[in-house]
Amino acid sequence: MIVTTTDIKGLKKHATGKVRDIYDLGDSLLMIASDRLSAFDVVLPTGIPDKGRVLTQMSLFWFDLTKDLIENHLISADIDDILARIGKAGVENPEDYREMLDGRSMITVKAQPTPIECVVRGYLAGSAWKEYSAMRAAQGNGGPIVLHGVTLPSDMVESQKMPQPVFTPSTKESEGHDINISAERACEIVGKELGNQLEAASLGVYKRASEYAAGRGIIICDTKFEFGLLNCNLILIDEVLTPDSSRFWDAQVYTPGKSQPSFDKQFVRDYLLTLDWDQTYPGPELPEEIVEKTADKYREAYKRITGKSL
Ligand SMILES: Nc1ncnc2c1ncn2[C@@H]1O[C@H](COP(=O)(O)OP(=O)(O)OP(=O)(O)O)[C@@H](O)[C@H]1O
Ligand SMILES: [Mg+2]
Incomplete structure (x- = not known):
């Protein structure tokens, strides 16, 4: 069904x-x-x-x-x-x-959701790569790049592994894209104690999961967590570490220096790019072959990670 x-x-x-x-x-x-x-x-x-x-x-x-x-x-x-x-x-x-x-x-x-999106990045991709390369071009002096409070070497390439996973929160915007902010700014929004707790919890969960996934041939490039408060306790809410909230890459074909194919959505994106569609609503129907291949990628992601079939 x-x-x-x-x-x-x-x-x-x-x-x-x-x-x-x-x-x-x-x-x-x-x-x-x-x-x-x-x-x-x-x-x-x-x-x-x-x-x-x-x-x-x-x-x-x-x-x-x-x-x-x-x-x-x-x-x-x-x-x-x-x-x-x-x-x-x-x-x-x-x-x-x-x-x-x-x-x-x-x-x-x-729960009462906290008002920031808790993003952890283990690799330099997506909006962080865009911001990093723009900043490097603007700076032009070969010095370290400070991205929302995170200091990075100036010679990184797209999709490269970060020296260590970093907490790069963003705002929750009801319209349009969320805005990347520093951990310090997040602390101003939610208070220092809660901000620090969110960072530690996000990094802890990312590390546990990414080490586990690495052992099963999947790279978790980055992910977004949401947390909530329940009787003053911080708990993890929303969906966690799914292909919808994370970038999953296949470790076997990982090649730094370019954008990586998405584990789950690549067939769909590639297909859509062959169409004359302006990427606004309404989107086109997908052909049966793309649907089946994509369903198989989701099932494969599940099988690789959990070792079980659906
Ligand atoms: N346990 C929870 N208690 C209260 N709110 C929660 C809980 N878990 C998730 N939420 C909230 O429910 C909402 C889930 O919405 P959902 O992710 O489906 O859509 P969205 O975030 O509005 O849009 P998108 O589809 O782009 O993610 C989020 O606002 C999230 O903060
Ligand atoms: Mg959501």
Whole structure:
């Protein structure tokens, strides 16, 4: 079953993201990862089979692997438990939703999200590479490059491994792209104590996960975490270390000095670039072959990381 939209009668929507639909169950949330896929920031009309299940199962895997480092928002991903809970929250016939929810949903605590995106970068890519190369060109003196408070050597190439993983937070913008800020600025926004806690927790989880993934042939170039406060405790929320919140690269074909193919979305991006499409809404339907190849990449990412098949 491919799920591109959800409509659960009797529940209140909490948020609809590009990929996830979130419902409010009072003091908990129901988070559903759909099979929607976005490329160039546009959600495409075609769903990718198993993508939502891969995202949810991968998050669950990482929550388990890092729960000794930091608590997280997971209450339950058991389908019987989920159906019982949505029944209590006002859904008349929870069983009607079993097939749709199974494997792609979790119940989480409702926390108060902290207002910054906690990005960790192990490699120089994306917006950080753009900012770094622009700054180097502007500076032109061969001296170290200080990027939002992080000092980097001036001879780095695109996709190169950082001397060490760095915390490069950004703001959460409701419109348009988030803005990269320094760790110091993040401390001004959330307070010094919480800011330092966010940095330490982000780096700790990234290190644990990237070392694990490296052993399985996957490079986690960078990733974005969200944290929330629950009774004054900091917990990890949202999705974690999925291809949607992270750049995953295949270690076997990693070549510094250029941009790397995306582990999961490359077939889609390559296909879209052959079209005469201006990368604004509405996006085009994807052909069956691209859908199948992309679904296989998600399944492969899951298998490589967890050792299990869906
Ligand atoms: N346990 C939680 N408690 C409260 N809010 C949460 C929790 N987990 C995640 N959230 C919030 O739910 C929202 C998830 O939205 P989602 O990621 O689906 O869409 P988005 O961030 O608006 O857009 P995008 O699709 O670009 O990510 C985020 O605002 C996140 O902060
Ligand atoms: Mg989000």
